[in-house]
Amino acid sequence: MSENRKSFSPNTILLLHTEVNWICPICSAQLVYDKNDRKYIKFEIAHIYPLNPKPDELLLLKDEIKLNTDLNHEDNLICLCRDCHTKFDKPRTIEEYKNMVNLKKNIISKTSEKNNWFNNNIEKELIEIITILSDNEEILNDINIIWYNPKKIDKKLNSSIPKLIKRRIHSNVEEYFYTIKEEFKTKDTIKPLTTEKISTQIKSYYISMFQLYSNQEDIFNSMIDWIDIKTWKHSRLASEIIVSYFIQNCEIF
Numbered sequence: 001m002s003e004n005r006k007s008f009s010p011n012t013i014l015l016l017h018t019e020v021n022w023i024c025p026i027c028s029a030q031l032v033y034d035k036n037d038r039k040y041i042k043f044e045i046a047h048i049y050p051l052n053p054k055p056d057e058l059l060l061l062k063d064e065i066k067l068n069t070d071l072n073h074e075d076n077l078i079c080l081c082r083d084c085h086t087k088f089d090k091p092r093t094i095e096e097y098k099n100m101v102n103l104k105k106n107i108i109s110k111t112s113e114k115n116n117w118f119n120n121n122i123e124k125e126l127i128e129i130i131t132i133l134s135d136n137e138e139i140l141n142d143i144n145i146i147w148y149n150p151k152k153i154d155k156k157l158n159s160s161i162p163k164l165i166k167r168r169i170h171s172n173v174e175e176y177f178y179t180i181k182e183e184f185k186t187k188d189t190i191k192p193l194t195t196e197k198i199s200t201q202i203k204s205y206y207i208s209m210f211q212l213y214s215n216q217e218d219i220f221n222s223m224i225d226w227i228d229i230k231t232w233k234h235s236r237l238a239s240e241i242i243v244s245y246f247i248q249n250c251e252i253f
Contacts, residue, residue, distance in 0.1 A: 012077075060094060067101060128187075
């Protein structure tokens with residue numbers, strides 16, 4: 001039984017266009033162009049699993065997953081430039097189908113991640129610490145090294161974290177762990193259990209990302225993005241330092 005091709009609403013088209021960041025996810029071509037002071041689209045909405053598969057496609061994809069049983073659902077749709085859409089459909093191959101499914105899965109995960117940004121709050125005291133880190137350059141001193149245990153970090157980080165990021169985490173902890181810990185102590189004297197509340201928020205968000213992503217690099221970057229967004233993009237570097245602190249302090253990883 002054939003499925004009817006759905007006429008997509010402007011909101012759905014905008015959503016699908018936005019989730020690929022306005023470029024074709026296969027060839028990186030721009031999906032909108034300007035002409036005579038007007039914008040024109042040059043993309044098409046592709047069905048990842050074909051809407052009305054031919055007999056050979058049914059056989060080809062019989063063991064492959066569908067991202068949604070409703071083939072007109074947004075999970076089974078993606079914006080492509082016209083050329084890539086044509087190449088994807090004709091002829092359809094297992095390799096290209098799997099690649100497209102993985103691409104869309106990643107997009108779906110990113111959407112879930114962004115939803116988590118707004119469903120998980122951060123205390124204003126962490127914003128204040130972010131400000132201190134970004135506006136006041138700290139000098140490494142001997143007392144910092146007392147708190148620093150690189151073996152603890154190395155045991156927690158696996159091969160899904162690149163060595164370059166591991167070195168940055170080590171450096172962040174070595175230089176800033178003591179400063180951040182002292183700031184949290186100060187916050188606790190003013191407002192008891194501030195550290196515990198922030199630690200719980202950090203842990204909660206980490207758990208949601210652990211369930212969403214299979215590797216630590218994605219989780220690490222997602223946590224930085226979340227803190228950066230929630231602290232009004234004051235300093236992404238300071239947000240990275242905070243995430244590194246909580247790795248050493250055992251709330252995450």
